Amino acid sequence: MSFSKIKSFGFLLLLMLGFQSLHAQGQVQPLPIDPQVRYGKLDNGLTYFIRHNDQPKNRAHFYIAQKVGSMLEEDSQSGLAHFLEHMAFNGTKNFPGKNLINYLESVGVKFGANLNAYTGFDETVYTIMDAPTTRQGIVDSCLLILHDWSNNITLDHKEIDDERGVIHEEWRGSQDASMRMIEKILPRVFPNGNLYGKRLPIGSMDVVLNFKYQEIKDYYKKWYRPDLQALIIVGDIDVDYVEKKIKEQFMDVKKPENAAERFYTQVPDNKEPIVAIETDPEATSTSISISYAREVTPSDVKASAEGLALNYLSAAATSMFNLRIAEILQKPNIPFLSAGLSNGNLMGLAKTKSALGLDIVAKEGQYLEALNAVVAELKRATEFGFTASEYDRFRTNVLKSSDESLKNKANRSNGSYAEEYKNYFIDGGSISGIEMENQLLKMIASQLTVQHVNEYLKDLAHGQNLLIMMMAPEKETLKYPTEAELLAQYNAALQQVVEPYKEEVSNQKLIEKLPKKGKVVSVKKNLPYGTTLWTLSNGAKVYLKKSDLKENQIILSGISPGGYRMLNISNDIENLKLMDGVVDLGGIGNFNNIQLSRVLTGRVASAGTGVGEFTETVSGSSNNADVETMFQLVYLNMTAKRQDADAYEAFMQNITEALRSAAADPMSAVSDSIPAMLYPGDVLRKPLKEEDLSKVNYDRIMQIYQERFADASDFSFFIIGTFDEATLKPLVEQYLASLPKLKRKDVSHYEQATGITKTPSIKHFSINADTRMAEVYDVYVSQMPYDLETRLKTTILGEVLTQQYQKTIREDEGGTYGVSARVSISKYPKGQASIFINFKTAPEKVQLLNEKIKKELQEMAENGINKEYFDKTVKNIENRYQDSQDENSYWLSIIMAKFYDNEDNHPIYLDTLRKITPESIQQYLKDFLKDHRYFEMVVTSEGKETTAQN
Known part of the structure; x- marks a missing residue:
């Protein structure tokens, strides 16, 4: 076997010469645990990992990992490991009902995004992520929640019955062709009744819909126990305090007498x-x-x-x-x-x-x-x-x-550490x-x-x-x-006869002949946010902001007005749809993509470009040592994209195959119908079809790209990170100031932005799919002011609607696994706001659930929104905002908005957020619905209602 053969390679003795202490008398010894981790095990068998980390500050992750999953179920419990995971959010000893979710959301921990769990074949893991640690009470409460999950899930009978329908709908949403084939093939891959062949975590719907309450209680009592559990707490916490609390709180969790052996199916x-x-x-x-x-x-x-x-x-x-x-x-x-x-x-x-x-x-x-x-x-x-x-x-x-x-x-995140310790x-x-x-x-x-x-x-x-x-x-x-x-x-x-692998070896430099160097012709210092402006000899502008938020990180972003709306696009529709995928096929400079990856061996640098509807963009990143490579890649991407006929032909063959396959998918009718309903006259939004590919022209795509990047005089570049200006200046002059200039007067034709049609429509149709299901799309469109306050109200309303429908449609009705409610407002067309609601359910439930969704939306406009949902949403937005300020990417976006878009919301963001009230959200919704357009699409399939895992 490989683990023994490795010892015969003759390297092990040499390898271990510096680590004799790890070996004793020829026996394999484990590597020591990182001393930065507080690791321990209580007398009852509970394991814990605690680590202080301040990425981000004032936040922590709290995990409880369990070495139990669907493989430990009896046949009469098929699906109950996963069901139990759901029940952990439906009542515990200290957090009855939905109080666990409500409490965590009240401090900014959002259910789904920051509060979640998963069940696998051999593991179940619960996660509280980015919990605030500014108050000791929050840390204590998170530990209490882990304690409840370990042995105090309530398993209330009514809550169990309410959750049956939710899981049934989760199953319905998963029943695509791949899942059906996997369900059939697993028992043959793992034959003779092997449990891996019949223990998919979603389980049997016959069991889920009909099991007796005692079955799930038996599974919980038998397998959720301290010797199979680990607590993982990583973040901006006091390690000594957390360890003390764990010892106090979890010592009372008893390991069952005569505990069942935790077996692993061979x-x-x-x-x-x-x-x-x-x-x-x-x-x-x-x-x-x-x-x-x-x-x-x-x-x-x-x-x-x-x-x-x-x-x-x-x-x-x-x-x-x-x-x-x-x-x-x-x-x-x-x-x-x-x-x-x-x-x-x-x-x-x-x-x-x-x-x-x-x-x-x-x-x-x-x-x-x-x-x-x-x-x-x-x-x-x-x-x-x-x-x-x-x-x-x-x-x-x-x-x-x-x-x-x-x-x-020092930049490693809480989540990265927590996942490492969980896997261990x-x-x-x-x-x-x-x-x-x-x-x-x-x-x-x-x-x-x-x-x-x-x-x-x-x-x-x-x-x-x-x-x-x-x-x-x-x-x-x-x-x-x-x-x-x-x-x-x-x-x-x-039995095929093969030849040894051969590769082309190139010793060429990334840029063999450097371009003629330009100059920094003017410097402005002490601009807002500590920004410095360099104006270059070719007209381009470079905005610099030093930052030590992330050691050894430099980020570049560039933007210019123009985009493909500068063109008469009627003859280039198909070319524009594939442009992003095509322009990078050939590599850059003298190198195809394979050769380029070899040239970049050992370097931490990247760059890319894009042609959008209204702008051209460039991006790059690197560590400090490879910043010149980043600038070289930016230069080559903007000036020296190369063509590769073979790579293009391969790409088009693959696109043809992908479009042909997509056309065979019954759900392709949905992806076709939504843009047709909302944007009937917008040919750019119409999905690409196989018959369109004959109109794609490689040379024309590259011509459009080259034209869009032929003039750097109107580009604004933004650079943030741990750079030294004296080191950066010659690189900027060599690779950015040398970019070509035409001094064109390009503009962003925002007036050409296409919005959702003025004509409302309702469309119901059926498809021939194997699973009995329905999918509903409700779209409300209105015109609203476009400013920071309205945008924040838009975000708040979307998250409030999600919580509202989570409660009424998922939990109360058990009609769907989840309702997606998104509210957005566009900058172009200016102020076009939309509410987009989507859910899957059984065909017979469509009318009931959709009418309930519409009615509740109207009632919120008339009677107000749930204040608890509002408070939790605002807290979560505030937490996300505070966390974002530890990232260079946030400050890059701030200086880009300030100096390119002439928009400066950073100083007023929190004040604007905090003055929004539930009443102002109600008024926003009322104004939205006063003069709106409504679109509805319902797609149904009367396929099979299979309830058991095959």
Whole structure:
């Protein structure tokens, strides 16, 4: 097996020379836990991880992770692990009813965005994210909530019954072609009654709709217990205080006597290959998955330096293989749309079986050619290995990434740490901290050669425990093999004769000949927000703001008036729809995209450009060391986009395939009908169809792009970060002041912005889909003032509506998994406001629920909105606003608004927000509905009402 073979490579002794203390008498020793983490375990078995971190300040994440999931259900409990997760938000000992949600939202923790949970096959995790820590009482309450989740969920009978319908609607929304095929194929992939084949977390709707209350109570009592739970608290908190509170609060949680063994379902080896094929009339693509299963790496090895070495080898093998696939996909006439190699849990879910997985998405009717092509690439890699230059690039990038993580450790977010500790608790491994990991990685990378990687991949692709799975569209025009034939075709693919991989090697610089340097011709300092303005010799303006919010980060953004509305667009509709995807196909300067990625090995810099409706834009980012590379990329993107006929042909073939597949999806009628209803005369909003592709012209797209970036004289560039002006100035003069100037008088033709039609409409239609369902879209359109106060009212109203319908439509009626209520107002056309409401339900519930939604909207205008919803929304907006000020991206947007849009809302934002009242939101809604246009679209399918997992 791979974990033992690695020791035979002969590097381990050398690797460990500097870490003898980690080993004793030849036994594998775990890496130490990062000393910055307060780690402990109570006598009852409860594990905890506590870390102080101030990214962002005054916020913290609170997790409770549990090593329990749907795999621990009895057949009579199918779906109840997931159901229990829902019930955790429907009443606990100290937070009855919806008080848990209400309390957290009252302090700015939004349900769904910041307060959530998920249930998997072997884990259930509850998360409170970005909770304020400005008051000790909030920290105490979050810990009390974790305590309640651990053993004090109420499981009120009425709340259980109310939630049945919600979960049924969640199931309904998930029943697409992929899910149906997965439900059918899992029992064949995991045969002989193996639980992985019949424990999808959503479960059986027969059980969900009919289980006796005691079933869920039994599951809760049996499996939610401290020895299977971990608390993870990361943020701007007092670590000593939190640890003390955990010990006080959680010591009373008893581990059950004679506790049931927490078993993990084993997946046996399969001597004979397992082959499974499923089709579905609504499937839009053909996928083939090939897996080579093996034993999992022992937990003690995962936790050691050897575990890090195995992770390194795995990343090297999969990364280099996938880069070869990316190179192939640049060529035309390739039989697959995508392919990739991965290494992890079998099927991404079995914790007791690892697998090397090869996933292929084939073009329609070309599954055999795709299988042959991708298997040939795997054979090429295992037979001849990777090259030294491929490995050098991988190693350079990995070490650079690790070094950057070490430099930027002060910027690491609470969520990143919390997820790392959660994964460690659930899956094992190590959390030794970036300092030790960086040191170990350098030792590992220095000892392991490309030969080690090649041997490792060959070991993983051993051909045993073979699993081949195929899912495809069910069409009369398509023929598929039997399972025996597919296996034979795979075996035949293995017999192909392959040649070693060859690559073009270039030693060219990113820019061989530097452009003629321009000048900074004037400087203005001490502008608002500490901004400095440099005017360049070509007319461009550069606004600079130093910031130490993020160490080692520089961000650039540029904008100019113009956009494609400067054109007579009637002859370029199809070209404009594909412009964003096409202009980047060929790379920049002397390099195609593959060559460019090689040239940029070890550099932390990127740049991109775009042509919008009214503006041209450019963006870039880098660390301090690679800031010149960022400027070079900006220059080349603006002046030297290159064409690549092969890459373009491959792109158009893939677009053709994607549009053809989309047309076969019953839900495509929805994506077509919404823009047709709201924007009937706007050809740019009309979805692209296969027949439109003949009008696309590569040369014309590149011509439009070049024309739009031919004049930099009206560009405004904005740069923020940890730069030194003396270092930056020569780079700005070399790469921005040298950009071409024509001194055109481009303008942004905002008057051409198309709004929603003045003609209301109602459209109901049915589609032929397999799942019995309905989807409803309600759109209200009105004209409102466009200013900061109105925009804030718009945001508040949208979030209040979401909470209102969450309560009445989801919880009270049990009619849907959720209602999406979005309220927006456009700058162009100025002041066009819209309320967009969308939900899925059963066909027979459409009229009842939609009438209720309309009635409640009118009642809110007449009688006022819920003050509790209002208060929670305003608090959440205020928290988001405060948090955003710790980000460079926020201040970049502020100076762009100030100096490009002549809009300065930062000084008045909080005052404007705080003067808004529930009464002013009511008046806003009343004014909105006074003279509005209404659009309604209802799409239904009278398909099957399947209630049980197959």
